Amino acid sequence: MKQFWRWRSYEVAWQVEGKENNTSIATLLIHGFGASKEHWRYNQKIISLNATCFAIDLMGFGDSGQPKAQLQYEKKLTNGFNYCFDEWSQQIIDFCDEVIQKPVILIGNSIGGVVALNSSKKLKNGCLGVVLIDCAQRTMDDKRLAEQPLLMRFFRPVIKTLVRQRLLSESLFKNAANPSFIKKILKVAYPSGNNIDQNLIEILFLPTQRKGAPEAFRGFINLFNDHLAPNLMKNSDIPVYLIWGEEDPWEPVGEAKSWLEKFECIKSLEIIPGAGHCPHDEMPEKVNTILQKIIQEAM
Numbered sequence: 001m002k003q004f005w006r007w008r009s010y011e012v013a014w015q016v017e018g019k020e021n022n023t024s025i026a027t028l029l030i031h032g033f034g035a036s037k038e039h040w041r042y043n044q045k046i047i048s049l050n051a052t053c054f055a056i057d058l059m060g061f062g063d064s065g066q067p068k069a070q071l072q073y074e075k076k077l078t079n080g081f082n083y084c085f086d087e088w089s090q091q092i093i094d095f096c097d098e099v100i101q102k103p104v105i106l107i108g109n110s111i112g113g114v115v116a117l118n119s120s121k122k123l124k125n126g127c128l129g130v131v132l133i134d135c136a137q138r139t140m141d142d143k144r145l146a147e148q149p150l151l152m153r154f155f156r157p158v159i160k161t162l163v164r165q166r167l168l169s170e171s172l173f174k175n176a177a178n179p180s181f182i183k184k185i186l187k188v189a190y191p192s193g194n195n196i197d198q199n200l201i202e203i204l205f206l207p208t209q210r211k212g213a214p215e216a217f218r219g220f221i222n223l224f225n226d227h228l229a230p231n232l233m234k235n236s237d238i239p240v241y242l243i244w245g246e247e248d249p250w251e252p253v254g255e256a257k258s259w260l261e262k263f264e265c266i267k268s269l270e271i272i273p274g275a276g277h278c279p280h281d282e283m284p285e286k287v288n289t290i291l292q293k294i295i296q297e298a299m
Contacts, residue, residue, distance in 0.1 A: 002037075002063060005099055007091060009079060013037065013063035014056040014095070018048025025128060025299060026102045029055040030092065032110025032136070032278070033220060036062025038203045039109070042195070042284035043291070050295045051105075056095060058088050058115065060219065066212025069219035071164065083219025085111075085227045089118040097124045105298055107131040107291065109278060110251070114138070117232040117240070128298045129239040131291065134251050134277050135229050142225040160224060169218040176217075177208035189277040191247040200281070229259075236265040241294050243287055245275030 005012045015037055027047055029040045037055035047053040057064035060083055070080030081087065092115060096104055103126040108116035113135030120127040138144065145153055162168055175181065182204050186196045207213060233240060240263070244256045253271060260269045270290050272279040280287045 004063075005095065007094060010059060010065035010067065010081070011063075012057065012059070012065065012091065012095065014054060014099070015044070016052065016054050017044045018052045021048065021052050023051040023299070024102065025104065025295075026052040026054060026100050027105045027107055027295060028092070028096065028100065029053065030106060030108040030112035030115050031055075031058065031061065032108075032112050034061070034204060034208075035109070035278075036203060036207060038062070039278070039281060041199070041203070041281070043280050043288055046284075046288045047107075047291055047295065050292050051299065052102075054095075054100060056092070058112070059083065059091055060212075060216025062207050066210055066216050068212070069215045069222070071219070071222055081219070083216055084223060085114055085118050088115045089122075092116070092119040093122050101125060103128050105129045105131065105295060107133065108135070109133040109280060111136045114227055114229055114232070117229055117236075118227050120238045121236070127238050129241060129294065131241045131243060131294060132229070133243045133280050133287070134245055134248050135242070135256075137251050137255050138226070138228055140224070141228060143228060160222075163218075163221050166214075166218060169221060170214045172221075173208075173214045173217040177205070177213065179205050188249050190282045191245075191249070191276045192274045192282060194282045195284075230263070233259070233263045233265055236263075238265060240266045241290075242266060242269040243279065243290055244269065244271050245277060245279040245282065246271050246273050247275060248277045250277055 002015050031039045036057050040055050044053050044055050060066050067079050067081040070077050070082045105128050106116035113132035116130045120130050179201050190196050242256050244253045260266050272286050275283045
């Protein structure tokens with residue numbers, strides 16, 4: 001059942017399954033861009049059989065607050081929010097410390113993976129592990145600019161100037177925030193076509209109809225210089241587990257394979273054949289089995 005937690009001056013939506021479980025640890029599910037706690041519709045109850053399972057809406061998404069985007073160079077807004085990984089991570093840290101109050105395993109999809117990594121080291125009760133499901137690789141970040149084609153590097157200052165403009169960001173958002181466009185994107189993200197249904201479209205569409213939704217979009221598309229997952233995994237002693245859709249169109253599995261070889265904190269990489277960017281929803285039976293094993297070993 002959906003609940004709300006007051007964080008700073010904002011309302012944060014969350015839900016829990018298996019709260020009656022008297023387990024010593026808990027899990028927290030962190031969604032990706034444009035998604036919400038409901039995107040774990042086929043996972044949360046199953047995971048809760050092993051340990052109490054929480055799911056949360058990051059600021060700007062789902063049912064959580066959607067304040068005006070406060071970009072770093074702009075004049076300070078009274079109730080603005082800097083949509084960035086440090087702020088989302090502080091939201092997670094405070095939620096774990098104030099609401100969960102147990103050691104946790106953080107499970108994040110896409111940008112939720114970066115948030116999980118960034119949050120993991122600062123939890124008062126400790127983080128027992130981080131599960132990255134098709135973690136965002138953030139190829140458009142300034143720190144990866146040298147990897148981009150010359151033309152993209154040349155036009156980067158122009159692109160940055162354009163997307164700062166609310167008129168443009170709101171226009172882009174309006175074009176994207178409709179069921180037909182969402183369905184087209186889902187067909188790319190879920191290459192097998194599994195579980196693309198009306199319920200999923202509504203999960204993604206309904207939050208876009210809230211008044212502040214364009215602001216969260218504006219904040220996100222202006223994230224040109226923020227945390228990268230590899231930097232967060234350097235010298236980390238918290239176990240990291242990778243789950244990846246083999247056919248992810250946006251976050252290539254090859255990068256995940258290179259991470260496995262490079263970082264000692266990564267304990268395993270499980271590749272889901274035929275799955276795309278959200279294997280937890282596209283092929284939940286396979287992902288749930290892996291997650292349950294990780295949780296059982298942590299206990």
